[in-house]
Amino acid sequence: MAGLTFWTALLSLTARSVAQDYSTSPPVYPSPPTVGINWEAAFAQASSFVSNLTLEEKAQLVTGTTGPCVGNIGGVPRVGFEGICMQDGPLAIRQATYASVFSAGLTAAASWDRGLIYLRGLQMGEEFKGKGSHVALGPVVGPLGRSGYGGRGWEGFSPDPYLTGVAAEQTIWGMQQAGVQTSLKHYIGNEQETQRNPDKSANNNTIEAVSSNVDDRTIHELYLWPFANGVRAGTSSIMCSYNRINGSYGCQNSKTLNGLLKTELGFQGYVVSDWAATHAGVDAVNAGLDMNMPGPISGFPNASFFGGNVTQAVNNGTLNESRVDDMVRRIMTPYFWLNQAEYPPIDGYEPTLNSRYPPYQYSFTLGSSNVDVRADHAQSIRDLGAAGTVLLKNTNNTLPLKAPSTIGVFGNDAGDVVDGLYFSGASFQQRQGYEYGTLPVAGGSGAGRLSYLVTPLEAIKARGAQDNTLVQYILNNTLITQPGGLRTIAPVPEVCLVFLKSWASEGSDRVSLEANWNSTAVVNSVAAICNNTIVITHSAGLNVMPWANNPNVTAILAAHLPGQESGNSIVDVLYGTVNPSGKLPYTIALNESDYSFADITNSTELQETEDPNAWQSNFTEALLIDYRHFDYYNQSVLFEFGFGLSYTTFDVSNLDIEPTVSGISPYPDAAPTVPGGNPTLWQVLYVVNITVKNTGDVAGATVPQVYLALPQIAGSVPTPKNVLRGFEKVLLQPGQSLTVNFPLTRRDLSYWDVNLQDWVIPSGAIGVNVGFSSRDIRLANDFVVVQ
Incomplete structure (x- = not known):
């Protein structure tokens, strides 16, 4: 209970002190320690494990090393720990032999099918475990999909945060049910590949990575939203991104790591850097980075921002050993939670595939080569x-x-x-x-x-x-x-x-x-x-x-x-x-120029710049990406978000909106933060009920969708006209009808108030629009939560 009291006090302190304005990233310190919420038994094991380690061994456990996998944490044989193997990626064990290649995240999102998305995660997890990989580097919710030009949008799910959040939690539940840690990535604002890393100019000056400059309401309602789903689903780790966010690199941004992720969302696992996304040692540690990958600095195999620098910093008093202990606890708690001390060996062929490094020594026990993990997938x-x-x-x-x-x-x-x-x-x-x-x-x-x-x-x-x-x-x-x-x-x-x-x-x-x-x-x-x-x-x-x-x-x-x-x-x-039942997880516009609201900066002037901080990507469209943009400006499109035909036809009727509680306050109750944030944000306040009917002559599945129209907020960025807040895939025989229920949580009904630094239900009428796409609305009504 004492841990929860500390956690609540820290949340209150941070909420008062980190109100964020556009293009700034205020400091948030210290990095809050994990208390193992929902993982209490494993946390106790991790704490006992840490108490038996030397400082040098602790530093080793937070620092990547060469080894048979894409990412490796070396073993500590003295205490019976063999190490941790990390492998790409979001749709397959990327480099493995005799493994399946699943559908991309984009395809999973287009199915709008929770069950199939969960099964995909479960079967991928089984294959990762069968190859001896403790951690799967996925799923992807960043990039969210601000721009259709993004080179990695297909790895994730959809530019809609609600659909992406559902797909992420189903994937995480599936993979971790199989016994594999997920690493939800890339946190946060990682919306382009162009200039994602610093590079050198013609005059050999360092040109910093692009800075994604995002206002506080937008980062909460768009880009942080699916990460909240993932944290609530219990993801073991979060991978921080290459880009800067409001001027500060993602893997040493104390506002996003300590403030948003570890405090506001109550994340209990560990933050791992994207490969070579670490640019500092002590500063990154204090800002919330827990694990540095791949460990060695590029081009300097015997040097690292972590490793020996962590040991030295503790010994000279510039870093508290308690913070290092917390890093190791965060890393080891999911390991014990998923019982990974009892685990299949790493496929013996893996070192041959992971050829980025010269020959090395490692503590891992290798098993048979070319293990076939495809099963009946x-x-x-x-x-x-x-x-x-x-x-x-x-x-x-x-x-x-x-x-x-x-x-x-x-x-x-x-x-x-x-x-x-x-x-x-x-x-x-x-x-x-x-x-x-x-x-x-x-x-x-x-x-x-x-x-x-x-x-x-x-x-x-x-x-x-x-x-x-x-x-x-x-x-x-x-x-x-x-x-x-x-x-x-x-x-x-x-x-x-x-x-x-x-x-x-x-x-x-x-x-x-x-x-x-x-x-x-x-x-x-x-x-x-x-x-x-x-x-x-x-x-x-x-x-x-x-x-x-x-x-x-x-x-x-x-x-x-x-x-x-x-x-x-x-x-x-x-x-x-x-019978086709897929629905678009994005909007197809009439013309390519219609997507200019979220251009990816790539001008000749920037390509030739000598200004270290020239690469600035201002998210001035704020909340208005994809269908939110086209709807807000009443712009015609070719095929709208959520659209998809069938070989049969469907209809909806009998819209009913039922409150589940009475006397609802516009503000969430004060409560100890748990993974996913304030637990009252996830409380179901209303249920939308409809009847769906197959009006055609063949069996088929459809996806009824619920959109909410929240009031505009004075003095804020524009509120979208409609936001997705519910969907369900329904299989119906010809003539069959079915009642479908859509729970609406407090978070679904709220906006982020930048002054109060909290989620608030707006006063006035909230519209409920139900149909088969963002523009095929068949039923509409409204209700008032707060007068």
Whole structure:
């Protein structure tokens, strides 16, 4: 109880002292110690463990070292501790052999299916554990998706914080149920790859990383929101990001680490740096960083910001050993909580794959090589790939296909890859070799090593053989767009399938929102000869579709990044084995220029700057990203957030809004902070009830969505017209009806008051809008919580 009293007092002190104005990052010290809330037994084990360590051993446990994994904490054999193995990433054990490559986070979000997202996390966790990895570096909620040009948006879920928060907590629950620690990343404001790290100018001056400058209300209601879900779900660690936030580097920003994360959200685990995102020793430790990865300073394998510097700082009095003890407790508590002292050995082939470092000595016990951890996960990967495919257009019920006599398959995304099954590469400009072959995942540390890949063409051929369908194909985009390039296709197919793709990767941002490799010309060329052209996109993010209204384009499917079962997933949807139920987790605008509200700064002037602090990204759009922007300015779009068609039809009725408590105060009750923040923020205050009915003639699933319209707040940044605050995937037989309930928590009904430094329910009417997308609203009402 004494620990909770201290925690409550510290929260009160910090809330009064850290009111944040735009583009500043006030200091918040000291770093609050963990008290092991919800992990009490493991915390006691960790405390006992720490009491038996020397100072040098403590310093070792907070410092990465070379080893068989992507990230390694060395063992302490004297106390029976072998160490900690960390592996990428958010959709697969990135570099492992005989492991599955799951659908991307973007695909999971497009499914809007809690159960499938949880299962994805559980099965990924089983594979990480089977390979001996204690920590999975994921899931991703930063970048949130401020800009569609972001190179890593596909690793996360959606630019909507509510949808992303739900997907994050389901993933964390699943992975940690399997016994693997999650590392929720990248914290915070990490919304671009351009200038994410400092570099050198032409005159060898250090140019600092981009600073994401975010106002206090926006950081709470947008970028911190899904991290709160993740902390409440019990994530073991949080990875801090490369960028600066309001002028201070993410891994030594005391406001975001000590203030927001450890105090306001009550985070009990450890903060680990992104690889080489540490720029200081004692300053970073005091600001809230608990673990430095990979440990050695780049180019200096025997030097580290932590390690011996931690020992020296304690000995010379510049760092309190109690803070080092807290760092080790934070690291070891999840280890004991998940019973990782009893754990499979690291795959013996791993050192061969982790070739970034020269030969080294390590304390880990290696097991057998090339352990097959894929189990029966292929079917659920196939299921999620189909569930995350969004049907955007279906003129005259073109789909599902019904045993056509002839099919034409076109585009460089349809066939097999020609440059290997490991999508590790960097920017689009550097990876022109990825021109040929379907895109199951994108590149960088969020990728995976495929053990096999089912391509769309392969799966279409197999299905065509069942139906005695003639399947013709041309996969060369350059040939397709040349005059006469399609002359070898005869007869003209009854159905023409065009497969497009958009590459993206860690390390660079996208240069266009159109699909790559002359995609518009490919569609137009095929549609000119085929009046039944179906376009399928595999994309690392959203695509604008300048060909969408071509009358010969009769159907459009956004298939995102489905993973290793790509071809099977899309054929399941094309032929109606699976009734499409995916919904867009972002907005598709009419024109690329419509996304200018969140440009990623990349001007020639900045590229050539000699000003160390020139890279400033001011989030002036505040809360108005994606559909919030388009709705606020009444701007037309091509396909709105939450949109997705089905092979059947649905309706909603009987909107009812019921309070669950009476006498609601606009302010949350004072309460000891627990993981996720003030527990009263998670109290359900209202329940929205509706009836959903399948009004068509085939079974199918749909996603009713609840949006709230909160009043505008005087003197604040603009409040969005509508914000998502509830959804549920519902499977219904023809004619079947079902009552669906949507709980609304205090947090759902509140805004962040920058003066009070607290969540407040606004006075006046709150609108409730229910429908099947952000603009397909079927039912509306309002209610008043606070007069």
